[in-house]
Amino acid sequence: MRNICFYFEIHQPLRLKRYRFFEIGQDHYYYDDFQNEERIRYLVDHAYLPSNRTIAELIRSSNGNFRCTFSISGIALEQFEQYAPEVIDSFRELAKTGSVEFLAEPYAHSLSSIFDAHEFEQQVKMHAAKIEDLFGKKPTAFRNAELIYSDEIGELVSKMGYKTILLDEARQVLGWKSQNYVYTHEYLPKLKLLIRNQKLSDDIAFRFSDQSWSDYPLSAEKFVSWLNAMPEEEKIINLWMGYEALGVFQRPESGIYDFMKALPYHAMEQQISFILPSEVGKKLETAGSISASHPISWSGLEKDLSCWTGNDLQQEALHKLYGVSERVRLCNDKPLQHDWLMLQSSDHFRYMSHKDAFGTNYESPYEAFMNYMNILADFLERVDAQYPTTIENEELNELLKTIDHQEKEIESLEDELKKLRTRKAKKEN
């Protein structure tokens, strides 16, 4: 029996406002509230809510046989909470059906898996906690921001207890292998790897309404017949896309929702079912291991990190940012820690790319860099104000420990004092 694994990604960065250098040290608020709210509202009204309604209907009409997965970044969730709480409720409703799964990912949709393992771990934990808090279920499958993956990252994720990781169809890793199997990690056979079927995913996400496409118009029947024509042994078809594909990239009038509604019917007719990443381990056999010594991602043809780390501007910004991660973790200033997360979104670095600044709201990569660096300069000043850079990290750690110890000691001494006093008082009585 063949399986379709649907997964929809939702992430929106907190966009930064125009921040000039003379505001450094004066203004500590970095976000363009108007733009962020407008964006979120637009996406919610045109994509997320209508799509959620469609999916709820699909699950109902197929008796729960239609199943799909969501990966929503912590930053996106926060923005929903602020600007469109009804979306959270709508996802909660979906969660209750039991046919929907939520994946874990780094909270800030960050590149921390590459630059700071410790930070990465914290963010994944933070995100899992948030998902559990909102939707009542702890995620067991993981997908990294931008589907970044390497053996090393796989190992990190596995240590955190995740059983399945999602990655993209990158030829430098897959070689001649088909993406329609379940694979395992290079040396951790228990860790399952799922691979996106890029062609079929993009057929829905990007080409569906393209009239110049040779397969236009795409009907659910035709789509299922393609799946049916695949070799018998290929058991899993991973259709992964941004959730905006439904409703924004493909407008409702293109018939995308009708396509989605017809899909389970035709699929079931051909004995094709829907599967969730967490079920893969139990239901499907694995077909060997794959190894990724260099990180891969889902961007461009190269499937590497060059969109985020490829040029001098990006390198400089990333190194300045992650240079203070240890220090920021020592802080317990809430606004500072929140800004720390928001500044880590991979999007900020993508906007600095000369070759593919997808989704940018800047006129040029240089402008993206200038604005980000001004904000970062202010942020770094604030970190410095908490813990001056003149003190080394180790020394600082020691000092903090001493303070911590002293506090505890004072506490215990006070306790003792109290006890003695009460004893004394009793005696006197």
Place this chain on the structure above:
Amino acid sequence: MFGWEFPPHILGGLGTASYGLTKGMALQDDMDITFVIPKPHGDEDQSFLKIIGACNVPVVWKDNDWEYVNKRIGSQMHPDEYFWLRKGIKYDYTRIYTNELGCIDFSGRYPDNLIEEISNYEAVASVLAHQIDFDIIHSHDWLTYPAGVFAKQISGKPLVIHVHATDFDRSRGQVNPIVYGIEKRGMDAADHIMTVSDLTRKIVIEKYFQDPRKVTTVHNAVDPLEDIDLFKKTPRKEKIVTFLGRITMQKGPEYFVEAAYRVLQKTKDVRFVMAGNGDMMIAMIDLVAKRNIADRFHFTGFLKGRQVHEMLAESDVYIMPSVSEPFGISPLEAMQVGTPSIISKQSGCAEILTHAIKTDYWDIDAMADAIYAIVKNPAMYDSLSKLGLIEVNNIKWEDAGLKVRAIYNSVM
């Protein structure tokens, strides 16, 4: 081709562009260029084209012997050519003041009687049109449009005019009606119009009411510097930000001063240089004093030739806040020596540059921000410098020449 300036003796960008373009076009095997200018100095590079000085072309028949002609103009033109051109005199131009050779004395500059000089140039064009064999007429800028139009009427050959600037750029909208008239007549008569940027193309279409189908943009390019390695940046603690050009309303010098003031509020390690002169120089010195930044702001006066490249190479940032710039070649020259450029969006060259910072000319905050970012962030400087150099080296006159050729072919 009719032009007004040709290196090495040039007064503005027109001469540089004429030189680059003709040199690029000369790379095409079947291209023969005759370039007419009012007054050559004899030291022009004629290796790839032939230069005719309008001041050596007789427009009134005068009887002279070979020896005398040789003595007078032999250094610039062969006397036989003089006698041959003399046969092209078909009209009576005795109303024009001429010398013993029957030639007109041109200043070759932009004198007060410019309009008269333009119409005299037209007379020269009539002689040449009768006598020289050519396939197409190419007129550079409004000064030469009347000559081109007349040559077209006489020869029946197609006329292409090249708009390097319009009076709307020069005057911030206060157009001189006589100049406008000359420009408009030239454009109306032309078979095709070339503009140096889309910005200029838009002006030609909207303000001169030309058919968009007959107007094509051919962006300028820049000549590679041969002695590029000789230009070095002296290591110094302070950064240098440079404005270079005529200090006139069109170039927006006051925005540069205001941006400098903003930057100096935040950091002291920067010096600002305003190179060039012009009618707003005194006002700028006053403004600098008023903003109390005179200790960090320097005026160099007019720079020429090599000094320009030296100044650009010594700078850490080059800035061109022009209010209206048909093309603007100097940012490309700055990028050639590895200096990052900030240019106004109202400059034609902004259309073809990626690795330069573009701001609105009035947006002092954005300009100051860009200056600050480049002087404070090595990554920013390095990227702009490195990638800008690669970019500018790929903007070649040869390609512009091919575009011009395609236009020629379409009208012939």
